[in-house]
Amino acid sequence: FDIFRNREISTGAVAIREQLADLDLRIIIDYSWAEWKELGEEGPTGNEWEDRKIGRRRDFLVRRIELAKHFIRTNIDPEWMVLCLLPVLPPELRPIIQIEGGKLMSSDINELYRRVIYRNNTLTDLLTTSRSTPGELVMCQEKLVQEAVDTLLDNGIRGQPMRDGHNKVYKSFSDVIEGKEGRFRETLLGKRVDYSGRSVIVVGPSLSLHRCGLPREIAIELFQAFELLRVKFGTKGRLYGKYFRKLCGDILYC
Known part of the structure; x- marks a missing residue:
């Protein structure tokens, strides 16, 4: 020692x-x-x-x-x-809504942020105002700050998740981002864009293991523009489009 x-x-x-x-x-x-x-x-x-x-x-x-x-x-x-600065979401992503009766409904993220701020302010007071604070108390408060940050990033990562007064689990960063209803898949990847399509995946008994089938309508929409560009039809694109549809069968194989 x-x-x-x-x-x-x-x-x-x-x-x-x-x-x-x-x-x-x-x-x-x-x-x-x-x-x-x-x-x-x-x-x-x-x-x-x-x-x-x-x-x-x-x-x-x-x-x-x-x-x-x-x-x-x-x-x-x-x-x-290792984070030195904690990212703060813009207000639009963690809104506070006023409902009937003057009550306010706040996003779960706001409550988790409030918890981090409160514990961090307590730690700051211990380090600045109280010079005679025992080191064990400071270490304990640092652990509480770390716990609040962990809960904000991924609620439940430490075992028991944090809940509100109605025993509902708070939604953290990871809950907002991941999954089909997450921020990326719902608002970014879920948008319609050119030259893309989606369909239900089903079994094709007539297909070989190395082949996949594509619905005719999707294939026409995906490849029609490229075919028009390849043959350089120019102003006759609409006429060729009708002809191209007639040539397509029920299923195009690739």
Whole structure:
């Protein structure tokens, strides 16, 4: 204890970020590749449990190499995975609506933000106004801030999700984004765009395993413009469009 008493020791996200900032990705790739090659040269040990352990280790090394290469290729620093600034959604995405009787209905995100702000302000007061605050109390409050941030990003990631007064689980960032009703699929990917179509997937008994069928109407709409451009019909595009439809059968194969 006397040796480490005067040393500065980091904990929490700060310590993780410092460790990530000190990583040399190219050295990690070289060491991982050397270990992977060495494990492959050893061959089977005759012990099934040991062979599985070696196989899992080699798979882990491959994933580590791919991740490090991805960081280098995309010019991303590993320490960026630790948030220093918490993103705040615009008011349009977390509205407050007034209903009958003058009552207000607020988005769940607002309540989770309020929880983060309240706990962070309490931590700030402990660090600035109370110089004699015990270190254990500060660490406990830091954990509460981290817990509030985790709940905001993914409610339930720590086990028991946070609920409101009606025992309803709050919707966090992950709930707003993921799924069919999420922000991306509902508002961005769900829009109609040119040269795209959707249909119900069904079994085609007459098709081979390497073939798929496309409904005639969808095929006409998708490829008609490209066919018109290919034959350079110009102003006669409408006439060719009718002719193109007549040539199409019930099913086009690709």
